[in-house]
Structures are given as C-alpha cells and as structure tokens.
Amino acid sequence: xxxxxxxxxxxxxxxxxxxxxxxxxxxxxxxxxxxxxxxxxxxxxxxxxxxxxxxxxxxxxxxxxxxxxxxxxxxxxxxxxxxxxxxxxxxxxxxxxxxxxxxxxxxxxxxxxxxxxxxxxxxxxxxxxxxxxxxxxxxxxxxxxxxxxxxxxxxxxxxxxxxxxxxxxxxxxxxxxxxxxxxxxxxxxxxxxxxxxxxxxxxxxxxxxxxxxxxxxxxxxxxxxxxxxxxxxxxxxxxxxxxxxxxxxxxxxxxxxxxxxxxxxxxxxxxxxxxxxxxxxxxxxxxxxxxxxxxxxxxxxxxxxxxxxxxxxxxxxxxxxxxxxxxxxxxxxxxxxxxxxxxxxxxxxxxxxxxxxxxxxxxxxxxxxxxxxxxxxxxxxxxxxxxxxxxxxxxxxxxxxxxxxxxxxxxxxxxxxxxxxxxxxxxxxxxxx
Amino acid sequence: xxxxxxxxxxxxxxxxxxxxxxxxxxxxxxxxxxxxxxxxxxxxxxxxxxxxxxxxxxxxxxxxxxxxxxxxxxxxxxxxxxxxxxxxxxxxxxxxxxxxxxxxxxxxxxxxxxxxxxxxxxxxxxxxxxxxxxxxxxxxxxxxxxxxxxxxxxxxxxxxxxxxxxxxxxxxxxxxxxxxxxxxxxxxxxxxxxxxxxxxxxxxxxxxxxxxxxxxxxxxxxxxxxxxxxxxxxxxxxxxxxxxxxxxxxxxxxxxxxxxxxxxxxxxxxxxxxxxxxxxxxxxxxxxxxxxxxxxxxxxxxxxxxxxxxxxxxxxxxx
Numbered sequence: 001x002x003x004x005x006x007x008x009x010x011x012x013x014x015x016x017x018x019x020x021x022x023x024x025x026x027x028x029x030x031x032x033x034x035x036x037x038x039x040x041x042x043x044x045x046x047x048x049x050x051x052x053x054x055x056x057x058x059x060x061x062x063x064x065x066x067x068x069x070x071x072x073x074x075x076x077x078x079x080x081x082x083x084x085x086x087x088x089x090x091x092x093x094x095x096x097x098x099x100x101x102x103x104x105x106x107x108x109x110x111x112x113x114x115x116x117x118x119x120x121x122x123x124x125x126x127x128x129x130x131x132x133x134x135x136x137x138x139x140x141x142x143x144x145x146x147x148x149x150x151x152x153x154x155x156x157x158x159x160x161x162x163x164x165x166x167x168x169x170x171x172x173x174x175x176x177x178x179x180x181x182x183x184x185x186x187x188x189x190x191x192x193x194x195x196x197x198x199x200x201x202x203x204x205x206x207x208x209x210x211x212x213x214x215x216x217x218x219x220x221x222x223x224x225x226x227x228x229x230x231x232x233x234x235x236x237x238x239x240x241x242x243x244x245x246x247x248x249x250x251x252x253x254x255x256x257x258x259x260x261x262x263x264x265x266x267x268x269x270x271x272x273x274x275x276x277x278x279x280x281x282x283x284x285x286x287x288x289x290x291x292x293x294x295x296x297x298x299x300x301x302x303x304x305x306x307x308x309x310x311x312x313x314x315x316x317x318x319x320x321x322x323x324x325x326x327x328x329x330x331x332x333x334x335x336x337x338x339x340x341x342x343x344x345x346x347x348x349x350x351x352x353x354x355x356x357x358x359x360x361x362x363x364x365x366x367x368x369x370x371x372x373x374x375x376x377x378x379x380x381x382x383x384x385x386x387x388x389x390x391x392x393x394x395x396x397x398x399x400x401x402x403x404x405x406x407x408x409x410x411x412x413x414x415x416x417x418x419x420x421x422x423x424x425x426x427x428x429x430x431x432x433x
Numbered sequence: 434x435x436x437x438x439x440x441x442x443x444x445x446x447x448x449x450x451x452x453x454x455x456x457x458x459x460x461x462x463x464x465x466x467x468x469x470x471x472x473x474x475x476x477x478x479x480x481x482x483x484x485x486x487x488x489x490x491x492x493x494x495x496x497x498x499x500x501x502x503x504x505x506x507x508x509x510x511x512x513x514x515x516x517x518x519x520x521x522x523x524x525x526x527x528x529x530x531x532x533x534x535x536x537x538x539x540x541x542x543x544x545x546x547x548x549x550x551x552x553x554x555x556x557x558x559x560x561x562x563x564x565x566x567x568x569x570x571x572x573x574x575x576x577x578x579x580x581x582x583x584x585x586x587x588x589x590x591x592x593x594x595x596x597x598x599x600x601x602x603x604x605x606x607x608x609x610x611x612x613x614x615x616x617x618x619x620x621x622x623x624x625x626x627x628x629x630x631x632x633x634x635x636x637x638x639x640x641x642x643x644x645x646x647x648x649x650x651x652x653x654x655x656x657x658x659x660x661x662x663x664x665x666x667x668x669x670x671x672x673x674x675x676x677x678x679x680x681x682x683x684x685x686x687x688x689x690x691x692x693x694x695x696x697x698x699x700x701x702x703x704x705x706x707x708x709x710x711x712x713x714x715x716x717x718x719x720x721x722x723x724x725x726x727x728x729x730x731x732x733x734x735x736x737x738x739x740x741x742x743x744x745x746x747x748x749x750x751x752x
Binding site for chain 2: 200201202204205206207208209210211277278280319322323324325326327
C-alpha cells in the first residue's frame with residue numbers, strides 16, 4: 001500500500017534549489033526510508049526503487065502554506081479534507097496551516113486532535129492547525145492554549161474576527177507569551193471599514209462600493225505593536241495589504257519587536273482595478289488595494305519585511321460567489337496557485353533583484369520558520385517532502401482543471417508560469433503530472 | 434475596452450450605467466426622448482413599438498414612484514408589463530438572484546428593469562444572460578445600491594439640455610449626500626461625457642466620497658462658495674438615517690449649512706435652474722420657496738423621465 005512501504009527514490013538531474021541550505025545546482029537527490037539521504041553523490045549501497053527524471057525541472061523543498069482553509073469541521077459541503085489535500089498535492093504544498101474559523105471553531109483540543117488524526121490518515125500534506133485565540137473566536141475568553149498546543153496547534157489566531165475589547169487582546173498576548181506561543185493576527189480595526197467590501201479608493205467611490213480604508217489596517221497595527229511592547233508577545237501579522245501597513249511592520253522589525261508577516265498570493269499581483277465590472281471573484285479579505293500598495297508588497301517581499309507568501313486558500317461554492325459583489329463571500333482558491341504566483345513575482349520583480357531562490361524561500365523555509373515547524377528544507381536526514389516543478393511551463397487557470405472544490409479566483413483565464421510535475425511527501429510520490 | 438452594455442455592433446444591449454457610454458449614444462437617447470415627449474400630450478398616449486414584448490419590473494428594493502414611471506413608459510410603448518416586488522427578505526429565504534432570472538426568462542421575458550440594493554447587481558444579471566446565451570433579453574438598471582441610476586441621469590441630462598441647450602459652457606453644482614447617491618454618480622458621468630467643463634460637488638466631508646477630484650469634480654465644503662455663478666443646481670435627497678450613523682448631527686444644522694434657500698440661490702446665475710430627483714425633504718435640503726419657485730424644474734424632470742425611459746426601452750428592444 002502506498003505510504004506503508006517506503007521506497008528508495010532518486011530524483012535525477014534536476015536543478016536543486018534549497019534556499020535553507022544555500023543550494024542552487026544541478027544534482028541528484030536520494031531518498032531512503034522517507035528521508036533525504038544525500039544530495040549529489042549516492043549514499044553507499046543505494047538501490048533506487050523509483051527514478052524521477054527531473055531534467056529541465058526544479059527540485060525544491062515541498063511548499064509550506066501558512067493559511068489554507070480545509071473547511072473541516074463544519075463546511076464539508078464547500079470542501080473536504082480529501083478534496084483540498086488532493087489540491088495541496090497538485091500544488092506541491094506538503095505542509096499547511098489551517099486557520100481556526102471552522103464550525104465549530106478550533107477552540108477545543110478534541111476537535112484539533114480529530115482534525116490532525118483525519119489528516120494523518122489521508123497521508124498527504126502535513127496539517128498544522130492554528131487554534132482559536134479566544135473561545136468561539138468571540139474575543140471574550142481565553143482558550144486552553146497549552147492543551148491545544150499538546151493537541152497539535154502551532155499558534156493561535158482570530159482568523160477574520162478582530163478582538164473588539166483591547167483588554168482581552170492584551171490578555172491573550174500576555175497569556176500566549178507566558179508559554180512562548182505565537183499570536184496570529186490580521187490587522188483590522190473592529191469598526192473602521194466594517195461592512196466594507198473594497199479598498200476605499202477611487203474605484204470604490206466610482207462603483208458605489210463601501211470601502212475598507214487603509215487606516216483600518218494601520219490603526220490595528222499600531223495597537224498590536226504597542227501591546228507587543230508591553231507584553232513581550234510574539235506576533236505574526238497575517239495578510240498585510242497596504243504600503244502604509246508595511247512601513248509600520250518594517251519600523252517594528254527595525255525596532256527589534258518579535259514580529260513576522262505574510263501576504264496573500266493574490267495580493268502580490270492584483271489591485272482593486274481587477275474588480276472590473278463588479279467581478280465577485282475579486283472580492284477578497286483584506287480587499288485588493290491600489291497599485292502603489294501592490295508595488296510596496298512586491299518590494300517588501302524582496303527586502304524581507306514580508307517573511308512569507310501564503311495561498312489564503314478559501315474554497316467557496318457558486319451559491320456564495322455568484323452574487324452581487326457586496327453579497328459575495330470574500331476569498332479565493334489558492335493551493336494550486338501558490339507556487340505559480342510566487343514564481344510570477346520572481347519573474348515580474350526580476351529587475352529589482354527577485355529570483356527563483358528567493359521566491360522559493362518565501363513559500364518554503366521562511367514560512368516554516370514563521371510557523372515554527374520542521375519543514376521547508378532538503379536538509380540531509382530530514383523528512384523527504386519535495387516539490388519538482390517545471391519553471392518554464394505556462395498553464396491557464398481554468399475551473400475544471402482545479403482539484404480543489406473551490407473554483408473561484410479572479411485569476412480565472414489568466415496564464416501563469418511554473419507547474420508542479422511531482423510532489424513527494426514523506427518519501428512517497430503522492431502526485432505526478 | 435470591453436463594455437458589457439454594448440453589443441458587437443456598438444448598439445445599446447443593456448443600460449447599466451452612464452460611465453463609458455459614448456456621447457453619441459447618450460445624445461441619440463435624448464433625441465429619441467424628445468420625439469416621445471409629445472406622445473404624452475396626445476389623446477391616445479400609445480405607440481406600438483413594443484407590442485408583444487414583455488417587460489418585467491424586478492424591484493428587489495421598493496420604490497413605487499420609480500416603478501410607476503417605468504410601468505407608464507412600457508405601457509405607452511404597448512409592451513406587457515409584469516411587476517414583481519421581491520423584497521430582500523423573501524429573496525434571502527431561498528431562491529438566488531440568478532435562479533429568479535432563469536425562472537422569469539423561461540416565461541419569455543424580453544426586458545428586465547432591475548432595482549437592487551447592491552451596487553453592481555444588474556451587471557451580474559447581464560453577464561448571466563450573456564453566459565447562458567440569452568442575448569435577446571435586455572437589462573435596464575433602475576438603480577443599484579450607490580452605484581448608478583442611469584435613467585435618472587439621462588432625464589437630468591434631458592432637462593438640462595431642454596433649458597440650457599448647450600452643455601459645453603455650463604457650470605453644474607451637485608449638492609448634498611453624494612456618498613450614498615447613485616443619482617449623483619450617474620449625473621457626474623453624464624455631465625462629464627457630454628462636455629460640461631465644470632462639475633462641482635458641494636457637501637460636508639462626511640457625505641462626500643474620497644477621490645471625487647479623480648472623477649473630474651471640483652469639491653466645495655462651503656455651499657455659498659460652491660454656488661457662485663452656477664447654471665444648474667442638482668439637489669440630492671438626504672435620507673433620515675444619515676442622522677444616526679454619525680454622519681450628520683441634525684437635519685436643522687444640515688439645512689443651515691447646505692439647505693437651498695432663496696438667499697443662496699441668488700448666488701447662482703440669475704437664470705440658474707434647480708433640479709431634484711425626488712422625493713424632496715422640504716426644510717432639510719431645500720426651502721419650499723425654492724422648490725415651488727420659478728427656477729425649479731422638478732416637475733418637468735418627472736415628465737421628461739417617462740419620455741427618456743421610453744427612449745431607452747425602444748432602443749434596447751430594437752438592438
């Protein structure tokens with residue numbers, strides 16, 4: 001049976017790019033007993049059961065996605081673990097974090113254990129839940145963070161529910177920092193821009209859409225950084241969306257605050273203009289912002305202000321998306337786009353110094369460092385999670401071709417670079433195209 | 434650029450917004466409307482242009498007045514009119530917007546007149562009709578959220594042309610709650626497309642959207658400054674609920690700063706006209722002496738509105 005017997009695999013003649021270990025060269029990769037045994041020279045007595053020809057392809061660590069909604073428990077009609085982990089394999093994503101906004105919310109150890117157990121049985125991506133920071137994400141009571149950590153949580157998040165009461169926010173950060181847990185927060189003021197559906201700018205004014213101003217993000221960041229100073233908590237900033245927000249994150253890092261930061265993959269490339277004639281697929285949270293903001297995101301990925309790119313994968317069905325713009329649910333499918341959107345950044349920002357290795361770092365080792373998990377590298381002796389992709393391939397985003405049950409993205413019809421050819425997880429070839 | 438309102442021959446397929454509509458098409462609508470104005474004065478107020486066609490008035494947001502004007506326009510064109518009031522609550526009980534459209538299309542609708550509380554809803558319907566190969570069905574936007582109210586914009590253009598003849602030497606002031614106004618947005622696009630050199634927005638900062646300058650407007654917070662020397666004043670209705678959302682302190686204070694009084698009207702050109710899309714709040718945005726005064730053209734606007742809607746419907750039916 002697949003996965004029960006570990007075969008010895010050799011990935012031949014690929015361009016191995018492993019940013020964590022500073023490797024970028026054409027080499028063979030040898031996998032023995034589910035682990036990376038050697039890169040370059042075959043280990044003594046190696047017998048390959050399976051050969052993966054990677055000529056002309058890139059061999060990178062399996063991707064680490066900091067935010068992918070798998071919709072279990074509670075929203076199985078939108079997507080299931082099976083469908084979404086299948087999509088993860090097709091996207092080369094071998095480790096992923098899922099936010100706690102399920103139904104019920106991931107605020108009890110039993111739920112987390114069940115999710116981790118279900119995922120483990122499927123034997124595909126390694127699934128790391130983020131626990132709820134407050135009970136029911138209601139922003140009132142602390143969750144059992146130590147118990148949740150024991151059950152498998154790697155951090156604590158509020159998903160899309162901002163904490164209104166600043167006292168509660170301070171206490172979640174004090175309590176989390178007691179145990180050294182990282183608090184994951186999306187910077188959004190609970191009131192400013194509430195009910196908004198698009199970036200507050202010329203386009204929203206013209207189309208008559210209610211706006212989410214940049215100040216909603218910056219005010220929240222000021223609050224978070226002040227509370228970090230007083231509590232000493234480690235915070236990961238999720239889905240930063242604006243140039244002004246990035247300037248604050250940069251200043252906080254320069255000051256030495258223990259802060260990390262990610263961006264959603266769609267936000268690297270799109271702006272509010274992509275809403276066009278009210279395309280509900282372009283309804284995102286945070287909203288797609290201006291070209292200036294997008295340029296700042298691309299630059300911040302280069303200078304390290306943004307640590308990682310995540311897919312922010314959100315499978316939604318037609319009933320939630322084929323609606324007037326303001327009624328459509330925010331979010332887009334992303335697991336199968338993450339690699340391509342990162343590589344597209346490397347190509348688009350090439351003249352400013354972006355390259356394949358940096359793009360891969362942002363979706364492998366940098367993301368793993370943020371999450372505090374052992375993944376995202378091809379270190380000798382480590383678990384063999386590998387992504388083999390064709391950097392020269394171009395493919396068209398079409399709903400029918402996506403394995404995820406979520407078929408909605410503003411990028412439908414776009415041609416994107418780079419395509420996964422093989423995904424190896426725990427030393428098993430789990431996907432080939 | 435792709436424009437979902439025009440068919441491949443460049444004719445009007447749907448009327449969704451005035452933004453991006455070529456000046457030639459707007460002018461043609463106004464000219465056609467002029468020929469319909471006299472129909473209303475005849476003893477038999479009907480022309481047979483849409484005989485046998487079915488117009489569905491699809492009002493997801495209630496408005497007896499607007500619905501009635503569309504109904505009158507359709508009947509004067511000899512179309513069959515079916516009125517459907519689909520309140521937001523019954524829609525949310527089950528059937529989705531597009532399911533409703535499919536059902537009504539199956540009843541052989543030729544035209545949907547759509548009013549919806551969400552900006553962009555008529556676009557969704559128009560796109561769905563194209564995607565499902567129903568190119569013969571037309572959509573008329575009768576007001577979507579804060580986005581557009583193109584027939585109101587067109588009847589405003591008709592009224593201005595009727596009284597002022599040429600758009601290219603006018604200064605037009607739009608006064609009041611532009612933030613929440615689909616009428617204002619349609620007027621702005623109509624006026625700039627037809628070549629009005631100066632369009633002003635007047636109001637308190639809580640009721641003006643950001644980036645009005647980028648839409649080609651001059652912004653005034655002081656009404657007395659903004660009204661100086663204008664040819665046309667378009668007053669907007671102020672909804673009572675604006676007092677509750679911390680947008681305005683009181684109707685009294687609003688009237689004091691932004692109400693159109695005879696004294697303020699005297700700052701405009703002596704032959705300036707005063708317009709209002711209705712229904713008016715006397716004593717809130719407009720003084721009765723102005724509303725009933727010689728410079729007000731508010732009732733002619735209503736009359737022209739029927740002719741303009743007839744013009745658009747007949748052009749859509751012929752596309």
